[in-house]
Amino acid sequence: MTKILYIEDNDQNFYLVSFIMTAKGFGMVRAHDGREGIDLATKEKPDLILLDIQLPIMDGYATARELKKIPDVSTTPIIALTSYAMAGDREKALEAGCTGYIEKPINPKTFVEQITVYLPAGDSPGDPR
């Protein structure tokens, strides 16, 4: 089963994405802040990381840079999820090491497709159980 780590402090947001993703057969792991996200990424070795930018303690850009330093995680796709939409947000995220960038609010109809693009080939979510 494809494992996705979602680093997000807002419960509603996590619940929304988690609901959609698990309904489509993905396994979800949650971290509440950057520090926890780094620990879980090291421990769980997820197939993909969803990363909120506005995080307490350590923001999403710093978290992305740290994640890239972990040997087992350095090749893992990181998708930034942010409601920041000012000039340069996308560039800053890509610069920090993110693979993709999705603006909030998400579109529940197309979200899974947007994510799937970044997964390694053949790593399909599998049938829901």
Place this chain on the structure above:
Amino acid sequence: MKLQSRVLILYLCIALLVLVLIGGVLPASLHKQNLEAISGDSISQLRHIDFALSNFIGEAKYDVLGLSLNDNVQIRDDSHFTSFLNASEETFQYSYTPQEQTIINTFRDYQTTHPYVSSVYMGRENGTSVRSYPRKPTQYDPRDRPWYILAKDHPGTVSVTDPYKAVTTDDVNIGIVTPVLDQNGTMIGVVGADITLVNLTSYITTVGSVKGGEMILVDQKGTILASRDSSLLYKNINLILRDQTQLFLTSKEGVLVLNGTYLMYYTSPELGWKIGTFVPFSTIEQEINNSITRILMFVLLALVLLSVITILALNYSVIQPLTRLTDVSRRIAETGDLDQKIETGGAGEIGSLASSFKAMVEKLQNDIEERRKVEDTLLESETKNRRIIETANEGIWVLDRGLNTTFVNQRFADMLGYTREEMIGHHLMEYIADEDKQVIENQIASRRKGMKGSYELGLIHRNRRMIWCLVSGSPILDETGSFQGSFGMFTDITERKNAEEALQEAHRTLEYKVAERTRELAQAKEAAESADRLKSAFLATMSHELRTPLNSIIGFSGILLQELAGPLNEEQKKQLGMVSDSAEHLLALINDVLDLSKIEAGQLKIAKEPFSLRPVLDKVVRTVNPLAQVKHLSLELEVAPEVGAVMADSRRVEQILLNLISNSIKFTEQGYIRISCEHVGSEVRISVTDTGIGIKPKDLEKLFRPFTQVETGLTRQYEGTGLGLSISKRLVTLMGGTITVTSEWGKGSTFSFTIPVDRSPL
């Protein structure tokens, strides 16, 4: 000095030079030449004398031979003759026989016809003797005498004896002697004739002399036979010649240099004697002097002639014409009258001088005429200028080299409150305001360099008031360009200056006010910018804060509508769809407001990079195609073949296209939407044409303003934020293009925008 005198002096100098040359060089060469000439002459004359002398002696010989053949003389009988063998002066008595007397007579006749012969005589073998005249009765034997012995030794010839001393007189003679033979040829005695050396000398002197020089005759032995100095007779020549004697006796002819004289001599071929003549040195020197004198006289004469001719020629060809010219020029100088007759005849320099002089005089006449005209004009002009100067509104001030006043016009004197006379002679600096003294010094320095200048200057009025003038100064230079003074035009600008100062004061006040206002404005701008930054930050925060709840609303209503959480009834589906649509609209509104605020805050970054247009068009068409299909509208894409890459931001081009096409779909109920794309110059034009409701002309201009959805009559019939077109217009502008619209109400609209073609090399 007159020309004639110069010529004379010149000739005199030449003459002196010639004389010096003649005096220095000629005597030596003349001496040699004269000596040669004289010696040649002398020898030739000596030959003549010798010829005469030889004849004389020859005749004497012939006559003596004649005597020896005389019948009376040839008498054989000795008894007829007187003998002196035993004669005594006391007892001797002459008693001539007739025969003897006949011989004596013959001898006397001979002597009479031969004046240089002193005695004719005969000696006989028996010791008797006969003479042409009586002799003292002394003891005498003719046979012992040298003449007898010589004749006896030379029978058949007539001999000439060496000089010998007579027995009875003091004479020294030479005898011409020959033997007397009888009929049988037996010698019976010797007959002879004596010539004394004194007579010989007389003869030679009579025959001729050379240049008045003394003659001398010398025999082979050197005995002097003839000389006017009788003391020399019968003496040896070595008395005179000393060590040159040998040379003299052995050479045939020549010249000997003696003390004070030359001796020129010649040897007689007939007689063997030497005939000589003494020529004193003085004779030759005299000759030389004569020659030189002659030459000098000639030279002098030639020079005198030459001088006279030259002076005459000069006088005629130069001096007279020059004098005439001089007279004419003197008359011109004295009277100033140029109407003079000038003779221009004559060739050469004088002729051309006269012609030039004439031409000059004519030129002068013309010049004077011209100058007179110019002077008239000048006078007229000066009068005019004076009037201008006097009535001029400008002050005129003229300074000399020492910067003292030489002229001011009335206007300038008035300006400073003086009379004109009061200012004359006063120094420039007396009238200059203290603070402008440096200015005027700089100006004067530049005048001295020959430069003009315009400047403002403060002058001091008589009443100590300051007068401001605009000065235009120029230097007065002489023909060599050296500074002779200065000329200045002065315009009184005191009022203007005062006005200027008032103006400047006003200006300063104004500037102060402007600065103050600027400061205020800057503060306001600062405040405004600060407010702007606040607005942007506010919008960003608002956007984020609004999105977070929207995320939940859109997300969960989506999940519910997808029935992921369980089945819904129709009414629930309808109502939940309304929630979802409203949330979507709210999100679009937020996005547009955010875009617009970003653009206006200059925060929107537009990429300018090349990309291929065709894929973008295809993608947009794919995206909007479902919307068109819902309304049964045909969606057409026409891309001209030349369209390739453009230089712009692909995401923004996409955004604009989406906006325009979705607008068209929104406002079109039937027909088609056509997207066309083509090159226009260096841009690509993309047009979206629809067959929709169109836009009224009065609304066209409002179209691109924010929040102005065109009034449709049906409130909110058409969804949209009203920000799409204004965002599109701004984006196109940012990418360097333009957006335009054409429309016909009720028929449809065409929105076109341009973006630059990619010009970078492939």
